[in-house]
Amino acid sequence: MQVDVAFTPDEAASARVGIVVDVLRATSTIAQALASGYRRVLCCAEIDEARRLRAETPDSLVGGEREAIRVEGFDVGASPREFLEASAETLILSTTNGTRAILAAAARCDTVLLGSLLNLGVVAAAARETGRDVAIICAGFKGAFALDDAYCAGRIVQQLGGDRSDAAIAADLVARSFPGPLEALNARTYGPPGLEADIVFCAREDVLDTVPRLAGMRGTAAEISL
Amino acid sequence: MQVDVAFTPDEAASARVGIVVDVLRATSTIAQALASGYRRVLCCAEIDEARRLRAETPDSLVGGEREAIRVEGFDVGASPREFLEASAETLILSTTNGTRAILAAAARCDTVLLGSLLNLGVVAAAARETGRDVAIICAGFKGAFALDDAYCAGRIVQQLGGDRSDAAIAADLVARSFPGPLEALNARTYGPPGLEADIVFCAREDVLDTVPRLAGMRGTAAEISL
Numbered sequence: 001m002q003v004d005v006a007f008t009p010d011e012a013a014s015a016r017v018g019i020v021v022d023v024l025r026a027t028s029t030i031a032q033a034l035a036s037g038y039r040r041v042l043c044c045a046e047i048d049e050a051r052r053l054r055a056e057t058p059d060s061l062v063g064g065e066r067e068a069i070r071v072e073g074f075d076v077g078a079s080p081r082e083f084l085e086a087s088a089e090t091l092i093l094s095t096t097n098g099t100r101a102i103l104a105a106a107a108r109c110d111t112v113l114l115g116s117l118l119n120l121g122v123v124a125a126a127a128r129e130t131g132r133d134v135a136i137i138c139a140g141f142k143g144a145f146a147l148d149d150a151y152c153a154g155r156i157v158q159q160l161g162g163d164r165s166d167a168a169i170a171a172d173l174v175a176r177s178f179p180g181p182l183e184a185l186n187a188r189t190y191g192p193p194g195l196e197a198d199i200v201f202c203a204r205e206d207v208l209d210t211v212p213r214l215a216g217m218r219g220t221a222a223e224i225s226l
Numbered sequence: 227m228q229v230d231v232a233f234t235p236d237e238a239a240s241a242r243v244g245i246v247v248d249v250l251r252a253t254s255t256i257a258q259a260l261a262s263g264y265r266r267v268l269c270c271a272e273i274d275e276a277r278r279l280r281a282e283t284p285d286s287l288v289g290g291e292r293e294a295i296r297v298e299g300f301d302v303g304a305s306p307r308e309f310l311e312a313s314a315e316t317l318i319l320s321t322t323n324g325t326r327a328i329l330a331a332a333a334r335c336d337t338v339l340l341g342s343l344l345n346l347g348v349v350a351a352a353a354r355e356t357g358r359d360v361a362i363i364c365a366g367f368k369g370a371f372a373l374d375d376a377y378c379a380g381r382i383v384q385q386l387g388g389d390r391s392d393a394a395i396a397a398d399l400v401a402r403s404f405p406g407p408l409e410a411l412n413a414r415t416y417g418p419p420g421l422e423a424d425i426v427f428c429a430r431e432d433v434l435d436t437v438p439r440l441a442g443m444r445g446t447a448a449e450i451s452l
Contacts, residue, residue, distance in 0.1 A: 011236065012368060144230075144237060144238040145392050145393035166367075170371060173400050
């Protein structure tokens with residue numbers, strides 16, 4: 001099994017199985033929402049598209065933020081702490097970096113799983129069980145490297161075994177450089193302030209046993225379910 | 227001073243000053259050739275273009291390899307050990323990853339310097355003296371992350387000071403993970419065999435005091451001089 005990592009969605013990395021990582025916060029929020037009982041998450045990049053999907057989807061909620069501020073007219077924000085209970089069947093989530101990474105993975109991989117620290121062990125086990133080559137695709141931040149995603153990628157690499165690419169070796173080395181996940185997430189230099197409680201929430205390892213998967217595209221939205 | 231790193235040329239990273247790194251071997255070879263007395267290096271991606279430039283440039287040599295094998299009809303290969311003495315005024319060098327990174331840097335930066343382990347200290351000092359934001363742009367390998375370039379980027383970051391991006395922090399962590407440059411270069415997983423002597427040559431730090439700079443484009447070739 002070959003194990004590769006793309007630190008940004010544009011980086012070359014292909015494999016049969018892709019694991020998309022957007023620790024702060026898309027993949028953490030989706031894993032939490034599905035664990036709480038949402039049946040599916042429709043993940044889309046544009047706010048207008050999210051509003052349209054909300055209008056045409058019965059029993060749905062729409063969540064999303066820009067610069068850590070809830071989008072006007074949306075039902076909820078994008079914090080995983082808002083999804084500890086299911087309030088609808090379908091969650092429509094507007095994210096930019098996370099959606100872009102999911103679409104990049106879908107273009108290159110047969111199977112797309114969503115990874116975070118919350119579901120670290122089960123997502124690594126699910127990928128390992130396929131017996132196929134794995135690429136971990138980090139969402140990053142606006143096309144650039146993000147330390148929180150690289151840390152999580154390194155933690156997944158450590159659990160996968162297999163033959164590592166240069167990027168997989170580097171992700172492992174980055175992960176080993178921090179005493180724990182909270183230190184790694186707090187070392188990041190990008191993003192808006194005000195996420196402290198979400199960072200503590202997302203820094204917990206192996207608290208969920210859900211493995212979100214890309215079920216398919218619905219227009220330009222990625223439908224994620226278990 | 228902001229310090230950023232792009233682990234591949236496609237990654238978002240912009241600054242007034244760019245340092246292109248292709249340790250194995252373009253930037254090492256160019257630094258060596260200019261130190262040995264070549265007046266300029268014309269760096270181009272395509273073999274046909276290199277042949278054309280050779281034909282129209284008086285007192286020139288053309289070098290280049292594909293998969294570590296010298297291109298048919300070329301005067302020399304692309305090993306830095308072939309340029310310990312100047313045999314012409316102009317060296318035309320056909321490289322793929324290195325040229326792509328130089329062009330990416332030229333599109334984003336006012337000043338483009340070429341860095342390697344050979345000229346680590348002087349290139350970092352030259353960048354620092356500009357007082358401007360610096361982006362280190364790694365050539366990588368076929369669009370993917372390369373451990374040798376990431377190590378060199380981390381060593382430059384360590385000498386630059388300034389405010390580090392997430393990628394700059396990660397490059398520093400990767401560099402700190404190896405006892406020395408030879409161990410880092412030998413940890414890489416990509417590329418053709420047969421480069422052992424070049425790897426030992428390119429793993430030496432601070433043996434040259436040349437700072438290659440992009441002087442301008444000559445058609446689609448990048449002209450590099452001191």
